[in-house]
Amino acid sequence: MGQPHWEHYSHPADMGIRGFGQTREEAFAQAALAMTAIVTHPAKIESRKSVAIVCEEDDDEMLFWYWLSAVLYEMDTRRMLFGRFDVRGVEGGLQATAWGEEVDAARHQPAVEVKAATYADLKVERDSKGMWIAQCIVDV
Amino acid sequence: MYAERLKRHSDCAWSIEAFGPMQVPVVVFADKPLIDAMDEQVYAQAAHVAALPGVVHASYAMPDAHWGYGFPIGGVAGFDAEQGGVISAGGVGFDIACGVRALTTSLTYDDVERCKDQLATMLAHRIPAGVGSRGKLELSPDEMDDMLRSGAHWAVSRGYGTEEDLARIEENGRMAGAEPRFVSDHAKQRQKDQVGTLGSGNHYLEVQRISAIYDGAIAEAFGLRLNDVVVMIHCGSRGLGHQVATDFLPRMVKAAKSEGIELPEKELACAPIKSDLGRQYFGAMNAGINCAVANRQVLTHLVRQVFCDILPSAEVKLLYDVSHNTCKVEEHLVDGKPRKLYIHRKGATRAFGPGHPALPADLQQTGQPVLIGGTMGTSSYILAGTRTGMELSFGSCCHGAGRAMSRKQATQRWHGKDVVMHLAQKGIVIKGASLRGVAEEAPGAYKDVTAVVDATEKAGLARKVARLEPLICVKG
Numbered sequence: 060m061g062q063p064h065w066e067h068y069s070h071p072a073d074m075g076i077r078g079f080g081q082t083r084e085e086a087f088a089q090a091a092l093a094m095t096a097i098v099t100h101p102a103k104i105e106s107r108k109s110v111a112i113v114c115e116e117d118d119d120e121m122l123f124w125y126w127l128s129a130v131l132y133e134m135d136t137r138r139m140l141f142g143r144f145d146v147r148g149v150e151g152g153l154q155a156t157a158w159g160e161e162v163d164a165a166r167h168q169p170a171v172e173v174k175a176a177t178y179a180d181l182k183v184e185r186d187s188k189g190m191w192i193a194q195c196i197v198d199v
Numbered sequence: 200m201y202a203e204r205l206k207r208h209s210d211c212a213w214s215i216e217a218f219g220p221m222q223v224p225v226v227v228f229a230d231k232p233l234i235d236a237m238d239e240q241v242y243a244q245a246a247h248v249a250a251l252p253g254v255v256h257a258s259y260a261m262p263d264a265h266w267g268y269g270f271p272i273g274g275v276a277g278f279d280a281e282q283g284g285v286i287s288a289g290g291v292g293f294d295i296a297c298g299v300r301a302l303t304t305s306l307t308y309d310d311v312e313r314c315k316d317q318l319a320t321m322l323a324h325r326i327p328a329g330v331g332s333r334g335k336l337e338l339s340p341d342e343m344d345d346m347l348r349s350g351a352h353w354a355v356s357r358g359y360g361t362e363e364d365l366a367r368i369e370e371n372g373r374m375a376g377a378e379p380r381f382v383s384d385h386a387k388q389r390q391k392d393q394v395g396t397l398g399s400g401n402h403y404l405e406v407q408r409i410s411a412i413y414d415g416a417i418a419e420a421f422g423l424r425l426n427d428v429v430v431m432i433h434c435g436s437r438g439l440g441h442q443v444a445t446d447f448l449p450r451m452v453k454a455a456k457s458e459g460i461e462l463p464e465k466e467l468a469c470a471p472i473k474s475d476l477g478r479q480y481f482g483a484m485n486a487g488i489n490c491a492v493a494n495r496q497v498l499t500h501l502v503r504q505v506f507c508d509i510l511p512s513a514e515v516k517l518l519y520d521v522s523h524n525t526c527k528v529e530e531h532l533v534d535g536k537p538r539k540l541y542i543h544r545k546g547a548t549r550a551f552g553p554g555h556p557a558l559p560a561d562l563q564q565t566g567q568p569v570l571i572g573g574t575m576g577t578s579s580y581i582l583a584g585t586r587t588g589m590e591l592s593f594g595s596c597c598h599g600a601g602r603a604m605s606r607k608q609a610t611q612r613w614h615g616k617d618v619v620m621h622l623a624q625k626g627i628v629i630k631g632a633s634l635r636g637v638a639e640e641a642p643g644a645y646k647d648v649t650a651v652v653d654a655t656e657k658a659g660l661a662r663k664v665a666r667l668e669p670l671i672c673v674k675g
Contacts, residue, residue, distance in 0.1 A: 069605035071238065071266050098330055121449065128445050135389050135438050138331045162331030169330035170635035171606075172399045172675075174441040175293040178448065178465035179268040196268065198293045198441075199400050199606065 061190055065093035070196045075180060077194035083183065084153065086191035087123055088144040091130050091157070094176075094197060095141055098134075099167040104142030106158035115152035119183040122152060123193045127176035130157060138162050140169070174198040201225075201242035205234070211262070211658035212591075215242060220250040220461065227260040228592065228658040233650060236603075240266040241273075247463045248276045252471070253284025255540055256533055259592050261547050262654040263601040263646065267292075269466030272546035275595040277531065279540055280472035285460070286481055287469035288447040290543035291526050295443060295484055296491030297402075297435030298522035299570040299598075300368075301581060302499060303421075304506065305514040306428045308408045311670060314509055318406065319628040319671040321505045326404055326498065327396040328675035329632030334395035334497070343387050346394065347379040347439075350489030351520075354496035359395075360517075364499070366559040368492055368520040369549065376528075377489050378482025382439065383446050386483075389438030390490060395497035399632070399675030401640060402434040403572075404498070407579060407667035414664045417565045417583050421518055423665045430515070431579055431667070432498050433572050434675075435524065436491035443487050447480045472541055481526070488522060495520055518581075519568035523548045523598040531593050542593050550584035550596040550661045569661050571652055572599045575629060575672040576622050576642030580652045580663060587659035596660035600648035609644040610635060618642075622672075631674035640674060 063085045068075035074097055078090030095101050112129045116122040126146070133139065141159035162169060179196040186192055204215045205227070213234060215225040225245040229237065241264045248270055249258035255277045264273030269289030278284030304311075311318065327334055336357075338346060346353040351365055351372030365372040379387075397404060407429045412418045423429070436443075451468035454476050462468065470476040499517065506513040526543045533540075551557055551567040558567055566584035573579040577600070588594050604612075615634025618641045622629055631637040656663050 067607055069607045071605060072272060072602050074606055124449075132385060132389070132442070136391075138333070164329065164331065164632055167330075168633045168635065169399075170633045171639060172330045174400075175445050177268045177293070178452075178468075181465070198268075 063089050065089040067093060067096065073196050073199050075194060075196050077192060080191045083119065083191045084146040084148050086193040087126050087153070088146045090193045091127065091141070091144045094127060094130065094173055097171060097173055097197065097199060098169045099140060101142040103167055104140045105160050106143050107160040108139070110137065110157045112155045112157060113152065117151060120181050123183050124176050124178065124181060124195065126153060127195070131173055131176065133157065140167060171199050201246055202239050205242065211654050215246060217249060221246055223249050223254050223257050225249055225260065226257040227264070228654065228660060229262045230654045230657065233262055233654055237264060238266045241271045244269065244271040245274060247467055248274060251285055251467065251469060252460060253278045253282040255279050255538065259595065261595065261597040262658070263597040263599055263651045265601045267545065269464050269468070270543065270545045273597065273601065274545045275543065275547045275592055277540035277542045277593050278472065279538060284472050284541060285469035286472050286477045286526055286541055287467060287543060288444050288451050288480055289466040289468050290545055291484055292524040292545050293441050293444040294435035294524055295440035295487030296522035297524045298491060298495065298520065299431060299433045299572050300495050300499065300520035301518040301570050302430040302502065303423065303516050303518050304428045304430060306510060308426045308428060310510060311406065311428045315628055315670060318505070318509050319630050321509060322404060322671065323630035323673050325501050325505050326673055328673060329399050332396050333392045336394050337392045338394060343390065344379040346493050347382060347486035347489050348377050349373050350492045351496040354493045359497045359500035364496065364517040367517040369522060372492055372496070374485045374488040376482060377485035379486050381479040381483040382443060382486050386439045386442035386446065389442050393437040394494055395501065396437060397498065397675045398434050398437055399636060402675050403575065404673040405431045405669050406671040407431060407669050409665050410668045411666040414662060417664045420565045421568055421581065421664060422516065423581065429667055430502055431570065431572060432495055434494060434498070436487045437494060439490045440487040443483045447483065450476055451480070484526060488525060491522060492520060519570060521548050521570050529593065540593070544595055546598050547595045548598045549594060550588050551594045552584045552586040552589045569596055571597060571648065573648040574600060574642040574645045575640060575669055575674070576625065576627065577648055579667045580648065581665045581667070582652065582655065582661035583664050585659060585662055588661055591658070592660055597651050597655045600645040600651060602644060603646045604644050606639040609641050610638045613638045613641040613643065627669050628671045629674065636674060
């Protein structure tokens with residue numbers, strides 16, 4: 060199986076994010092990195108603080124959407140960018156840790172803020188090689 | 200499936216007759232070149248809206264319509280609560296009451312040209328913009344609720360602007376029916392220090408020169424003269440609006456399922472207007488509208504301070520403030536009979552015609568000012584609502600240029616530095632927090648706003664009054 064990674068894909072008005080992982084949780088973490096990369100290059104973010112995130116939901120796709128919405132909430136209210144995510148699946152949802160730092164406009168050169176994760180093109184599935192894919196369009 | 204069903208009625212009006220689950224036709228206002236360039240998804244999404252319960256007369260797409268989520272961007276639809284009509288969080292969108300306001304300055308192009316760089320630098324310094332920016336205000340919980348109930352009135356009571364401003368905002372700057380108790384703590388937390396911030400993406404503050412007048416009488420009534428300088432602000436309800444939409448979407452998906460409403464896309468999420476959830480969303484969304492107008496009102500105050508410091512002779516007056524992501528209760532004539540409808544405008548501007556009771560006395564003859572933003576390198580327009588538009592589209596028209604390509608494609612094609620240099624050669628000063636952000640918003644990434652506005656006028660939805668060209672653009 061391939062290595063975990065993320066990508067952006069085109070949408071006429073906004074941006075598609077897609078995470079790939081050997082597990083569902085890894086795909087979720089990679090997709091959150093893809094979301095960060097809309098704002099700035101994840102490699103520019105130092106892991107100075109950690110934030111715990113918990114989401115409860117049984118449906119995979121809705122859980123993914125809640126996960127992205129929770130990350131956005133923490134980014135917005137803490138003025139933080141996250142460059143590393145550890146997602147653990149638990150019964151009825153997930154528990155995660157996000158590492159990052161406060162926005163530094165000069166160093167991060169943030170391009171645009173993400174307003175929200177949408178249901179558009181929302182998918183959590185496994186490809187023919189067994190790789191997990193988690194994706195949706197985000198509103199910018 | 201949809202494009203081949205499109206029937207031409209006139210140069211700028213097309214329709215798709217109702218078929219399958221559609222209850223009403225789709226009506227598209229656009230000329231042939233705009234139709235040719237329109238994504239088939241626009242028709243599909245407008246057709247999905249035409250199938251929602253209680254939809255009245257037609258599901259409309261404006262000339263700048265493009266592929267959105269659930270509803271098309273540039274989509275307009277009215278629902279009747281008495282006929283089982285719905286209210287849709289997706290039909291309003293994530294940036295509740297995103298909109299535009301225009302300020303006249305009493306200054307000429309020559310006045311501003313002399314100190315353009317200083318003005319640009321000062322505006323960029325004083326207007327909080329971009330990712331992670333904070334406003335000057337931090338609202339206590341009680342003050343947050345006051346702001347959500349009273350909108351621009353709250354801002355004026357805090358010294359941000361004048362009583363005179365209020366008459367030039369839709370609903371006089373205070374949306375009735377706002378219910379802060381239905382806005383979550385998460386949403387309020389996001390907004391705590393975001394009042395008076397511009398945001399990012401396609402939001403901006405522009406100083407513009409009036410480069411053409413099309414209707415002299417209306418222009419005079421609006422206080423617009425050739426070569427005068429105008430300020431336009433484009434932004435919305437910031438984190439609070441985004442969170443309200445995020446909070447209600449999953450609840451509305453579940454509600455639609457339990458009501459047996461078929462949702463071809465989850466983003467069509469809706470609830471009956473006459474349900475607890477529908478009423479709660481309406482109350483929270485109205486609070487979001489107040490948040491957006493309060494935000495633009497505080498920004499206006501910051502603009503006035505900058506002009507006062509650099510060009511003290513300036514008299515900065517609010518021409519008008521429009522919101523283009525809303526659901527509002529309005530009375531419209533349907534088949535000759537007045538009906539109270541919940542009009543969703545997603546990326547569409549209200550454009551009330553002359554004589555409408557919602558307009559202040561001094562705009563009764565002209566119709567409502569309609570503010571259409573362009574890009575940082577092209578024109579913006581000021582139009583006026585028409586009586587014909589009231590009959591054609593529930594008094595609605597376009598809202599902007601609409602993107603022609605994705606952000607990813609734009610950054611592959613342009614570099615931010617080149618965009619800034621190219622615009623500098625045209626005499627436009629760009630102040631952006633990020634060069635990648637500037638590249639994503641490059642003028643070439645958008646459709647031709649002039650074509651959109653011309654089609655809007657030809658269709659009869661609004662009348663062209665003035666064209667504006669950018670001098671300074673502050674991007675988030």
